[in-house]
Amino acid sequence: MPEPFDRHQLQPLLDRIAAAAPRHFGEGEVADYIPALAEVAPDQFGIAVCDINGKVWRAGAADTAFSIQSISKVLNLVIAMQRLDEPDIWTRVGREPSGHAFNSMAQLEEEKGVPRNPFINAGAVLVCELLVSRIMSIHWMMREQARRLAGNPAINFDDRVARSEMDHKARNAALAYLMKAYGNLHSEVNDVLDVYFHGCALAMSCSDVARAFAFLANGGVNPQDGQAVVTPQQTRQLNALLLTCGLYDAAGDFAWRVGLPGKSGVGGGIVAIVPGQMSICVWSPRLDSYGNSVAGLRALESLVEGLGVAPLG
Ligand code: GLN
Numbered sequence: 001m002p003e004p005f006d007r008h009q010l011q012p013l014l015d016r017i018a019a020a021a022p023r024h025f026g027e028g029e030v031a032d033y034i035p036a037l038a039e040v041a042p043d044q045f046g047i048a049v050c051d052i053n054g055k056v057w058r059a060g061a062a063d064t065a066f067s068i069q070s071i072s073k074v075l076n077l078v079i080a081m082q083r084l085d086e087p088d089i090w091t092r093v094g095r096e097p098s099g100h101a102f103n104s105m106a107q108l109e110e111e112k113g114v115p116r117n118p119f120i121n122a123g124a125v126l127v128c129e130l131l132v133s134r135i136m137s138i139h140w141m142m143r144e145q146a147r148r149l150a151g152n153p154a155i156n157f158d159d160r161v162a163r164s165e166m167d168h169k170a171r172n173a174a175l176a177y178l179m180k181a182y183g184n185l186h187s188e189v190n191d192v193l194d195v196y197f198h199g200c201a202l203a204m205s206c207s208d209v210a211r212a213f214a215f216l217a218n219g220g221v222n223p224q225d226g227q228a229v230v231t232p233q234q235t236r237q238l239n240a241l242l243l244t245c246g247l248y249d250a251a252g253d254f255a256w257r258v259g260l261p262g263k264s265g266v267g268g269g270i271v272a273i274v275p276g277q278m279s280i281c282v283w284s285p286r287l288d289s290y291g292n293s294v295a296g297l298r299a300l301e302s303l304v305e306g307l308g309v310a311p312l313g
Pocket of ligand 1 (some may be wrong): 069102103121150165264265266291
């Protein structure tokens, strides 16, 4: 098998990308609809790459913890796919790109309380209801999963962020109540949101996130400990969902510019997968109008170009 990418080239490339990132400082805004996130210093940048042997390369603030926000939606879906039968999930939430903002109400009303996919807020809240209604210790399990996948026992929830989200829950609560009104959500809305907000409030660094997602580049097996997280088929399915739905109504543009399965969060993180090769995490808090990191997107474009990785051909 040919060397998939030149390992010697990777560290200098990451260093160059980190050095170029400040050019985009000042572009975009931090997410201020969650007050605790508005306090994060906006002009920061980190990048980490984890290969399928678990080796990590890093540059910039790769070890600074940030709020992973919607990146947690993938980790929650993984728990659901591990524990639930397929129809229990996919009769309640779809698998199509939404073409709408991540927190939009309009489509959910039109489609009678069935969210388009598990990565928009409504779909992710729905997944949290599936989990909270079946798993007693779901908070504990979410944190343990993040720690185990990243190989970092120090990972924790940022309780201030979780509280801040609960204090400003109106839109997510509205989505949950709409699903309840249509009979697609049964648990207490606050119990469901508490799980959802805690997932969003997991504090992880680029190195943590890159390691935690390496199983998606490695046929479902976590290279940290050799454990199968999901099956090879589920790995393909998750990567397909990430490619089509991971960046919301900018998923098409992300596929065009970067060409990888990916997931963004309003904390400024983006994780991307090069199947069979590596997982990548970039972080920079300023966001574009879609809620995706401006400097992070630029960095991913440069990395893909610099390494010549192109799983789509
Ligand atoms: N916690 C955020 C919210 O519910 C997550 C959104 C995101 O990261 N896109 O709005």
